[in-house]
Every structure is written in structure tokens, then in C-alpha cells.
Amino acid sequence: MIAQVYINWGRFVIDCPHSDCHDAREVTPGQQAEVCAAGHLLVVQWPPDAAQIHAALAERPQERTRNWFPQDHPVALQGGQPHGQSPDDLRDEARQREEAALDRAEQARALLAGLGLELDPVTGVVKGL
Known part of the structure; x- marks a missing residue:
């Protein structure tokens, strides 16, 4: 399954998309795959401008404001958060x-x-x- 990268408190994160799993994992730039706690193999999907997005967020003085979600990401939609923002x-x-x-x-x-x-x-x- 594909897991979309989002940024939470300045960290690259993926959530396991399996309905029976609620695991989240920190990933590193360029990482292509991850296995969640339940053993699901996840293909990591990076935004093409991940480095620029991360750099724009790094300019913010408070880590708690360094968040970004890809367009229509479920976590953003559930929380009413902005999503799909450019740098x-x-x-x-x-x-x-x-x-x-x-x-x-x-x-x-x-x-x-x-x-x-x-x-x-x-x-x-x-x-x-």
C-alpha cells in the first residue's frame, strides 16, 4: 500500500493506510519503503517538492507550527487543517x-x-x- 508523507512538527511522517492499523512512522528523506508495527509493507510517497516544503517550514520559529499535508490527506481533512500548500x-x-x-x-x-x-x-x- 502507498503511504503519503506529511510533515508534523518538522518531521516527515507516514500513517499506515490499512483500516485495521493506526501506526505512524517517521521517515527520512528519500526513504522508499517502511514496515509498520503490524507488519504491513508501505511504499512511501514523497511530494516532488519535499525539500522546499521542509525548508519553508524550517523558517518558522516554533516547531509546533511546522506542519504540512498533501492535498486531501485524511488527517488534514479530519482535523480541518490546510492541505496541498506550496512552499x-x-x-x-x-x-x-x-x-x-x-x-x-x-x-x-x-x-x-x-x-x-x-x-x-x-x-x-x-x-x-
Whole structure:
């Protein structure tokens, strides 16, 4: 059976597609086959741009955000996750997340200022209490 590679926390992973098996395995770039815990022989299917996808995800500072799924991957569909993204899509998504985080931080600073408080950017301590 064919097992599609996806990326979870920056690791290349495959799931055994047999309905009676729930095994997942970490694979290494270029690996062509793997045997799951139940003994099923799996043919590893790599995206043609795996190195570029991995490089785009490696730019993200937090490992927990280094995830990618091929188009229509069952795990992505079940979890409502993006799938089939190109390296450029992944970079755009990271920029959008960063901009949203900066916006939230600015809103928090404005809220604190309205209360006569200030957040020290180095220590994270609220001043003016």
C-alpha cells in the first residue's frame, strides 16, 4: 500500500493506510519503503517538492507550527487543517500568523495603556500596578 508523507512538527511522517492499523512512522528523506508495527509493507510517497516544503517550514520559529499535508490527506481533512500548500503558500501563512500576533500584541499594549499600565517588552512584567 502507498503511504503519503506529511510533515508534523518538522518531521516527515507516514500513517499506515490499512483500516485495521493506526501506526505512524517517521521517515527520512528519500526513504522508499517502511514496515509498520503490524507488519504491513508501505511504499512511501514523497511530494516532488519535499525539500522546499521542509525548508519553508524550517523558517518558522516554533516547531509546533511546522506542519504540512498533501492535498486531501485524511488527517488534514479530519482535523480541518490546510492541505496541498506550496512552499510559497506556507511562507504566506507564516507571515499572516506573525502579523496577527503583532496585531494582538499591539492591542494588548493599547489596552494596558488605557488602564495606565505598561508591559516591559524585555521582562514581560506589567508596570504601573
